[in-house]
Amino acid sequence: MTNKIHILLVDDEASLREPLAEYLIKQGYKVQQASDASVARSLLNAYDFDIILLDIMMPGEDGLSLCRFVTDKTSIPVIFISAKTEETERIIGLELGADDYITKPFSPRELVARIKVILRRMEKGSAKQVDTAGGAYQFSGWTLKCDKRSLIDAEGVSVSLSTGEYHMLLALVSRAGKVLNRDQLLDITQGREAHAFDRAVDNQISRLRRKIEADPKNPEIIKTVWGGGYVLAGEVKSL
Amino acid sequence: MKHLWPKSLVGQLLLVVALMLLLAQGINSFLLYRGAQTQNLVEASTSAVSRIAFGLDRQDNDRSAQRRGTARTRRMGQIRYSSDSAVTADMPRLPELETRAGQAFANMGIGFSEIRVTSLSNLTPEMAHHVIGANRGQWRDNPINRSMGVRTSPDETTGFVIISAKQVDGPWVSIASAVRGRTPVLVRTLLLQTITIYLLMLIPLIIFGRYISRPLKSLTARARFFQPGETEMLEEQGPPDTRELIRAFNDMSGRVSRMINEKDVMLGAIGHDLRTPLAALRVRVESVEDDEDRERMIAGIEDIDNMLDDILSLARLGRSSEQTDIVDIRSLIETVVDEFTDLGNDVRYQRGEKQIANIRETLVRRALRNLIGNATLYGEVADISVEKSGDMLMINVDDDGPGIPDEKIEAMFEPFLRGEASRNRATGGSGLGLTLARAIAREHGGDIILKNRENGGLRATLSLPVG
Numbered sequence: 001m002t003n004k005i006h007i008l009l010v011d012d013e014a015s016l017r018e019p020l021a022e023y024l025i026k027q028g029y030k031v032q033q034a035s036d037a038s039v040a041r042s043l044l045n046a047y048d049f050d051i052i053l054l055d056i057m058m059p060g061e062d063g064l065s066l067c068r069f070v071t072d073k074t075s076i077p078v079i080f081i082s083a084k085t086e087e088t089e090r091i092i093g094l095e096l097g098a099d100d101y102i103t104k105p106f107s108p109r110e111l112v113a114r115i116k117v118i119l120r121r122m123e124k125g126s127a128k129q130v131d132t133a134g135g136a137y138q139f140s141g142w143t144l145k146c147d148k149r150s151l152i153d154a155e156g157v158s159v160s161l162s163t164g165e166y167h168m169l170l171a172l173v174s175r176a177g178k179v180l181n182r183d184q185l186l187d188i189t190q191g192r193e194a195h196a197f198d199r200a201v202d203n204q205i206s207r208l209r210r211k212i213e214a215d216p217k218n219p220e221i222i223k224t225v226w227g228g229g230y231v232l233a234g235e236v237k238s239l
Numbered sequence: 240m241k242h243l244w245p246k247s248l249v250g251q252l253l254l255v256v257a258l259m260l261l262l263a264q265g266i267n268s269f270l271l272y273r274g275a276q277t278q279n280l281v282e283a284s285t286s287a288v289s290r291i292a293f294g295l296d297r298q299d300n301d302r303s304a305q306r307r308g309t310a311r312t313r314r315m316g317q318i319r320y321s322s323d324s325a326v327t328a329d330m331p332r333l334p335e336l337e338t339r340a341g342q343a344f345a346n347m348g349i350g351f352s353e354i355r356v357t358s359l360s361n362l363t364p365e366m367a368h369h370v371i372g373a374n375r376g377q378w379r380d381n382p383i384n385r386s387m388g389v390r391t392s393p394d395e396t397t398g399f400v401i402i403s404a405k406q407v408d409g410p411w412v413s414i415a416s417a418v419r420g421r422t423p424v425l426v427r428t429l430l431l432q433t434i435t436i437y438l439l440m441l442i443p444l445i446i447f448g449r450y451i452s453r454p455l456k457s458l459t460a461r462a463r464f465f466q467p468g469e470t471e472m473l474e475e476q477g478p479p480d481t482r483e484l485i486r487a488f489n490d491m492s493g494r495v496s497r498m499i500n501e502k503d504v505m506l507g508a509i510g511h512d513l514r515t516p517l518a519a520l521r522v523r524v525e526s527v528e529d530d531e532d533r534e535r536m537i538a539g540i541e542d543i544d545n546m547l548d549d550i551l552s553l554a555r556l557g558r559s560s561e562q563t564d565i566v567d568i569r570s571l572i573e574t575v576v577d578e579f580t581d582l583g584n585d586v587r588y589q590r591g592e593k594q595i596a597n598i599r600e601t602l603v604r605r606a607l608r609n610l611i612g613n614a615t616l617y618g619e620v621a622d623i624s625v626e627k628s629g630d631m632l633m634i635n636v637d638d639d640g641p642g643i644p645d646e647k648i649e650a651m652f653e654p655f656l657r658g659e660a661s662r663n664r665a666t667g668g669s670g671l672g673l674t675l676a677r678a679i680a681r682e683h684g685g686d687i688i689l690k691n692r693e694n695g696g697l698r699a700t701l702s703l704p705v706g
Contacts, residue, residue: 013515013519015515015516015519016515016516016518016519016522019519019522019523020519020522023522023525023526026526057511081518083510083511083514083515083518103514104514104515104517104518105514105517105518105520105521105540105544106518106521107521107537108521108522108525109525150564153567156565157565157566157567157593157595158564158565158566158567158600159566159567159570160566160567160570160571160573160574160600160604161570161574162574162577162578165574207573207577210573210590211570211573
């Protein structure tokens with residue numbers, strides 16, 4: 001059982017860390033626990049981890065600083081765990097290169113789902129995906145900003161997206177011109193909705209079209225490909 | 240009358256000072272007038288006294304002339320000799336002038352057994368020939384009944400003083416003396432004086448008033464728009480009292496800001512410290528074997544988490560670090576509506592014209608979520624529509640529930656009060672939903688209004704200023 005996925009769990013709260021570690025072990029992961037950043041650093045030196053779960057608020061060196069260290073020195077993906085929901089903090093976390101962010105209290109199943117999504121991405125070599133570091137894409141008069149997860153139209157008006165829609169759009173935009181079938185799209189985006197299924201993809205696509213297409217019935221931007229897939233048409237500029 | 244009363248401090252001060260000055264001026268003029276009148280009477284009586292003395296002297300001369308046979312025709316002069324006094328009992332006496340006259344006569348060595356002095360505005364016919372000092376005819380044609388002192392030129396006859404004295408063993412000698420009106424021209428003087436005083440006093444007062452009221456004004460503005468956490472102190476200016484007030488205000492706003500900061504820190508700590516054990520609980524719940532039990536526990540934890548969220552958002556409101564964006568309201572509504580339809584609720588919205596507003600999106604989403612949540616809780620179907628009214632955008636959330644009795648509508652915004660009288664958790668959220676939604680709307684310059692619909696059900700309207 002050496003190819004078990006190895007998780008580093010960093011949280012100063014033993015009351016959360018221990019049951020979470022237990023749960024993850026039960027789910028078939030190998031887990032190392034660290035109660036603060038210095039323990040985490042020594043563990044990082046000792047083992048090869050596949051993913052790090054990191055609490056932001058810790059006494060001593062906090063999670064943000066540790067995250068900076070990890071993303072600078074390694075390519076291990078990081079998921080932030082935090083009690084804070086303030087928008088800005090999420091942005092800071094993502095800007096520092098964390099791959100995802102989950103707020104307490106969270107469903108452990110969802111955490112596992114997100115871990116899977118990230119690891120799948122890593123496997124496919126698309127690493128660090130695209131959702132990082134304040135990037136932006138321009139397509140057909142729209143601007144998709146990754147730092148704020150916002151979609152801006154040609155007049156500078158922000159169009160509100162659900163988290164699922166954002167990920168769906170990002171998946172399409174960052175792979176413009178490439179046909180993605182439902183499975184692929186689920187692969188890339190799933191994790192938010194633990195029980196997502198095929199229909200959910202179609203649903204989200206139609207919602208996206210309603211928001212961005214001039215005529216949702218005759219889509220010009222997100223096109224349906226015969227045989228069951230979607231593609232983002234038109235030119236995309238990565239900023 | 241009420242609206243003539245000035246509202247500002249300076250205005251009221253000025254009005255009071257002006258009225259008081261006017262009153263003082265009135266009293267002053269009255270006293271002046273009285274003084275001048277007395278002076279005129281004294282002058283008239285002095286002249287009468289000397290005339291009587293002169294007359295008596297001449298009578299003596301006449302008598303000796305008579306004896307010497309050089310009698311001239313006795314001019315029936317201005318002195319009246321009679322057996323009774325020209326000052327009859329019904330006339331008002333002037334004791335002060337009587338004393339003066341007595342002294343004057345005594346000084347001249349003339350003794351009278353009784354002296355009577357009166358002043359009249361008009362003469363009796365029998366005294367008419369015994370007048371000195373009046374312009375011919377004037378006193379007759381021009382009785383002084385004309386308003387005293389108001390329009391008289393300085394030298395007009397304003398009345399008469401009659402002195403009547405009883406010779407020790409002889410008849411009464413009487414003479415009337417015209418009182419020359421040298422009373423000041425009151426109205427004009429009063430006006431001139433008042434204007435002068437006003438100019439001298441009120442202009443500095445206005446300037447001083449401004450000096451007082453300007454800092455008060457800025458204090459008022461600051462107090463009205465006070466934002467906790469504002470570090471900029473209000474400049475201490477104006478007179479010491481006002482400076483003291485401003486200093487006290489600055490201290491107070493500092494205390495308020497500190498208190499609110501402490502509250503924020505505390506709430507943050509509570510949020511953090513409660514969420515961690517809650518998260519631990521949430522993880523442990525996964526090991527509960529019974530599906531139904533587990534789902535209930537999860538729902539309970541989610542409830543607590545949502546309530547915590549509401550409380551913290553309400554507490555942090557107004558100090559949000561989220562910046563505003565110009566947002567297409569249609570997509571915002573759709574995003575929230577989709578959340579509900581995904582959960583199987585019947586929430587309807589028909590995308591219409593593009594409407595934009597400058598808002599903090601996550602907050603407004605939250606407010607709308609709370610409204611739609613209420614609608615789906617109390618009714619079966621929620622219908623969302625948008626209309627524009629003036630420079631406000633109205634997002635209406637209609638439900639087909641039972642509505643709320645009109646008199647209870649305002650109470651719905653009270654924290655921790657829910658439509659159901661019971662606080663049964665199964666029936667609703669934290670009880671902060673509407674409170675928070677309204678607070679969010681108001682922070683954006685809008686509001687939330689609840690209204691029973693004519694065809695039944697409730698309409699909750701979230702209004703936002705158009706961006």
